[in-house]
Structures are given as structure tokens and as C-alpha cells.
Amino acid sequence: MPKVILPIANGYYESDSLPISAQECTNLYPNIAQAPALNQETLFGTPGLTQVASASELDNCRGAHEMNGVPYFLIGSHLYSMAEDYTLTTRSNVAIGGSGRVSMADNGTQLLLLVPGGAGYIYNHVANTFAQITDSDFTANGNPQQVVFIDGFFCLTTDTKKFIVSALNDGLAYNALDFGTAESDPDEIVAPIVFKNQLFIGGSQTIEAFQNIGGADFPFQRTGLFLSKGISSPFSIQSIQDTFVFVGAGANESPAIWALNGNSVAKISTTAIDKELSALTEAQILDIYSWAYAEKGAYFVGFALPGTTLVYDTISKRWHERKSFVDGALGAYRVNALVRAYNQLWAGDLVDGRVGLLGQNVYTEYNTEIRRTIVTQPFQSNMQSFVLPELELTVESGVGNSSAVDPKVGLERSVDGKIWSDARYRSIGKVGEYNRRVIWNRNGRASRFELFRFTMSEPVKPVFIQMTADIVATQ
Template identity: 30%
Template structure:
């Protein structure tokens, strides 16, 4: 039975007849040439409850010297590896916070008002009340200084050296390459990237006694940033959403497009992108850039393959987590509705705490080249025998549906067993699937079991015009 093309990415074109591909809660991994299949689809990591901290939501997390600093609701908590927690004090606001550290203090920026900056140590939380601090739109640490962008301007300023409580009104500079305002700052390879609305400048620490940072000669990008929280460090580079609603990664001082037309279509259709959030992490050799618009979508770029997939939580269109920290040798994420911190756990794919999530794969279209064809048999090569001992998932099912009009309408679901525990030879096979001129196949798994799809095979015959 010949192999047929199957899903590798999320790519829903302007014309769904051209491509209606989707990967939701699945991602591809290429295999060596001698393997059974050229690639496989693996379930994205489950969310294993790690610890509940405060009332939630989790607004930000940061690691300094082996302790996790967590803003949950209106409190800052210090969390230790043994589970001990300490409430360090009150943090105003309800939205996401920005956090960074200078090795001695964790800086927490909550908004754009003059009273929005706090400094935490291992035992205390202090609001910055220096008269020369007048509010900031972003915070970043570089070479012992906290660096801030000033709201509604092209200026940035710095704290005292290793002292986030001290400020001097004269310690500022202006990104002057373009008259646009600054959106945010980032650090990469000990260089300061200043993202503006339509341009980006790169500065470095020259050690000048008057002001330590100077513009890097020739380091200017005619590309800005549309959402401050879209900027992430990953894979020895920077990733961000540009002012043109294209996703980029930096190659030296050149922005390289990594989004597809399908991703850009979604970013263009959603006019307000100021609330985009993102985080980045690496697991099992895959470096993931996670881009989320709350309640609308979560797209994930995999550096290893250069492909995008989607993540969607139980009964949601988006992923329920927005914040990330590596702490205690774990990959931890924070819930955007509660105070729960989860661990990204490949061993619990398909689960989020007690909830199950659906994995879905819609393949590229099968096209009979203007003829009609009959699909006699279809086999989805899924890793079998993964059933649980009892309860939901003891006889896990894979669900098939198909569209013969380019993804506009779909057939009823047809269920097949993936095999009870230990029944490794179980095959998911469907017979007599009828005629088509073009067909999109989609499979889904909702049981809380491991999800590994190795490919699809079909017996088909052409019927003529």
C-alpha cells in the first residue's frame, strides 16, 4: 500500500482548496534516511501540575540564583526547589509583567506609570521611588545595568551599576536613526537591541564614563517591532514580530523572515497585536518559539524543522500558558487563569492537569489531477498499544474525517482503536471511503495517551473524468 502525503505543519491558505493543513498539539520530527518513515508527528508536551502559587493568574516568572520569582495575582512569591514559598509583597495590576535580574535584584515592571517598578531581593520587595525614575515601557539587564525604554519616545535610560534603586536623570540616550518611538529593548551577545516602531538600532557597552552605551556602527535595521512581548532570545538569536506583521529571526544584523503566508494572514486579520505574548524554550533538541494572542491563537515555530504548528488547550482556541521559566532543572509554565505552575512533560502528552486536549492533523490535499478517484483503503500508521490500564484511554481511539470540497465541509467522524495496552500491532484502517476529485484527510486523538503518527497509506484508483 503506497505512502501518501500527510500533515507536516499548520498552513491554512487564503484558499483552503490550495491548503487546509493544520497541526494542533502535534509537531513533526525528521528521521534518519534509514528509518521507517521520513518523519513522525509527536504529541506536544502535557502540562503536569508542579505547584500552585498564590491566587493567580501567573503574570510573570523569573529565575535568579536557583530561586523562582513568581508574580501571581497581586503578589510576588519566591519559590524554592523543595516547594517552600515566601510572599515578598504586593505587585499592582492584573496584566503580564516584565522581569529581569542583575544578579542581586529582580526588577519587575508592571506598566508605564511612574510607580510601576519594583526591585526584589531574596528577602524583600521595594518599590522604586527615586525622583529621577519617571516610568518605563520595558526592562532589560546588560553588564550590571538595568536598561529601560522610555514610553512614547526614542529614549532609553539606565539604573545605577548593580543598583536597580538608583537613577540619574542625565543617564539616558536616544535612538536617533529614525524618528519612531521605542517599543522595547533586548539583549543578544552582550549587545543592546533597541526595537522601535519602524526601525531597530544596536548599541554596545563601550565603557564610556559619561554614558556606557554607544551605537554600533552600521548596525541599523529598517524593520521595527509591532509587539514588545513578541521579542525572545532563542537558538543564539532574537525572534520577533515585525512592524509589517511578519515574524523574523536575526541573522547577524539582518532580519530573516520565518513566518509563512498563512501565519501572516492570521496576523493581518487580527488588527490589534499589542497584546501578543511569547516565550521560548528547548526540549528534546527542538527549540520552540511560542507566539500567542490571548483567546485567539497560539502558533509555535520549531527551529529544528522550520515549520509551524498550533497549540490549543482544553475547550480553548489558544494555549492556557503565557509565561515560562527554567528552574530546578524543569521547564515551568504559568497558567493564565489560576495560580498553577505546570511542568512541560513529554510523558504526559494529551493532558493538562485533569483535562484532556485534542491533537489534530489535517493533511495536504490529495488531488486526482482533474480526474475522479476511489479510495479503497486507508491506514494511519499510529504507534499502537499505548492504552492506559483503566478509565478513559484504556481503549484509545483515533478519529478520521475527510473533506472533498477543499476543507469547506467535512464528513462524519469514523473511529478506530489505537490498541489497548500492549497491543502493539494494532492498525487504524478504514475501507470503502468512496470517490473524490480532491480530498483532505484529518485525524484527531482526544484520549490522554501518547500520540505518535508515523504516516498514512492508501489504496486508490483513478476512474477517469
């Protein structure tokens, strides 16, 4: 029987029942070629991290923002700017309260940092001043929760079903009469969204659109656009490519991940991801945060859950996971904020006060291994028993280097997605061994179906191109 090509780039899809699908795709992402190629669907490695700076505080990053080409990081209780030579400079002269994530927006001169339900702060980069917002009208309509900037105004949602705006181009001044409400549905207001210069007010079950009509009174008025899904995770909202995405739900619905699609929303999460979301507590759902970036033709948006980050590529429309080794254990992806400045991507850290540089040609995270894993879909031959005399994984060979002279990839087999065989390793080629083939012979017999798991951890360029196998039916 001739060799058959077996798909490896389906992405992440782990079913409630593992024999149906136990597909993993960790620290690798599906890439779909846009021209005829050796294989149209391949897997590329996710980028590594290089430390470039570290704050004096060892606390984690609580948010990052770019203003006028300069990246800013809230690390622990202080705001830092980072120069192009990686120098971190403290910009806050008082401790910023709280320990969780903050909401950030800027008007080109002022950067507003908002501790949800707590205090607000303004950093003015022209005057190099930092001040807490002390205007009593700042909290006259409830405690501000999230902030965006639109048309000269900072717009903040509060915990009283209202949203407020600052004075024009001044995040330190407020008027108690400058507030609005989302009136189409009486649900709680969760977060504001700005997309294509339009303001959306996200409630817990609905989203309503507003426009700036100008005038001396409150400037924003309802447009009539109403979306029947609300925001479940206020820090999950991201604008990417030509849409915005968020974790949300409608009335009597469990959370899913949605994207604006014209004047409606479309679900982008799979049932496997919906399963992961439904297993979380309400507090864990509220704590989900996201980041987004585009690189090498892919547009990624990542949603951080406890223990993993689920990442969607709006181009391939497939999902993968990102995880990190911290203190010897594989767990949550340590990047918790991303900002582009100086034509590079800078990462805030989940663990401590370091700032990292995301690098496609870096194959470790702060000199710690990146474990890359794929689990294939179940393969079967009309549910009849079969043997696999030969299985080949085509990779970019000959990528060995001084850190990994003879890098290897491991293969494990499973007939149920639960119990796995011992790994068998094959070389993917020392430096210059470009014709090295990665082949496993004598792969045993499967009574009905079989899954394969490939694992690679060495610091070399990871590209998985295709998987081929001899599948021979038996009695």
C-alpha cells in the same frame, strides 16, 4: 496500484482559500528524523501539564523569571518564588499595580519587575527585601516600559524615545543624565533586546544596535548596525538557539514574525500566519506575548494570539498550534509563561494562580483532555476522480493504559476543507498490542481532491508515523 505514502507532517498552514490548504497541526508537532528511519517526517504529541502548586490569588500569571536557579512568578498582584519541593513563598510585601504582563530582568541579586508605563519594583533575594523604585530620576526621561540587564546595568526603554540605565548593579538608583536615544530613525522606542551581550533598541519600525564603551558618562554608543524592521509586540521578543525572534514590521508593512539573521532579519512566518496577524486589531497585536524552550532536540518559540498559540520549531522550521480546553471550550493555550529551573520546565497559567510542570510523558492538561488534530494537504490524482479502497495511519501502537484501555483515533474526510464527514474511529491498540494496524476501508470517491482530518483526545502517547493509501483513478 501500489500504496503511496502521503505527507502528514507539513505543520500548520491554513490558506485564505481552504481548498488550497486547510492544514491544521494542533497539539502535535512535526519531527524530522536525523538518521534513516521508518519515515523521515513524523508527528509527536506536545507535552501535558501537572499542577504542582497554586497561589492564594486566583488571578492569572503576569510573568515568570529564573534567578540563581530559583523560579519566580508574578501571579495577580504578588511575586512568588517556588522551592524545589513546590512550596510557593510570597516575596512582595506590597501589591504590584496593574493587571497586564510585566517586564522582568535580574543582576544576580536584584530582580526588577516593571509594570509598563507604571511602577518598578526590586526584589533582593540576598537581603530578602522588596521595594518600589522611588528615585525621582527613574521617570525623569519618561515612563519606563520594558527592561533588560546588560554589563551591570538595568536598561529600560521609555515612552519618550529615550532609554535609560540604572546605577551600576543597583536597580534602585538612577541619574536623569544617563539616557540614550536611537537616532537612525525617529520612530517610537518600543523595547530593548540583549543578544550575545549586545544591546539592541527596538523601535516601532527599526532596530538599532549599541555597545558598552565604558567611561564615566552614559556607557552605551551606537555601533552602526541598523535593522529595517521594528517591534510590533513588545512581549513577543525571545532569544532562542542562535538568534532572537519577534513580531514586527517595517514602514507601511503589516506585522510578520522575524528572526535575526547575521546583520539582517529573515521572515519566519508563513503567509498563512501573516494572514492571522493581519486580522488582528492594533491592541491585539500589542498584546501578543511569547515563550520559548528547548527539549528533545527541538527549539520551540510560541506566540500567543487570541484563541490560539502559534509555535515555531527552529530545527524543523515548521509551525504548529497549541490550544487548551478551559470550561469545556477549546481555545487559547493556557500556558502563558515558561521558566526552566531544577532541571524542569514550569508553567504560569493564563486562567488562574496555579503553577504547572510541563511533562512529555503527561497526556492531559491538569487532568483535562488534550485534543490533537491534523488536517492533511489536499490530495489529488491530476484533478481526476479517484477512490480510496484503503487508507492506513501508522502510529505507535499498543499504548493503551489504565486511563484509556482501548484508545482510538478518528478520521474525517472533506472535499473542500469546509464541510466534513462524520468521524470513523479505529483502535490504536490496547496495552501491548504493538502490531495493531489502523486501517479504514471503503473510503468513498473524490471527484477532484480530498482532505483528511485525524483527531485523538485520549490520554496516551501520541505518535503519528506515516499515512499510506490506495488511490485508484476512476472515470
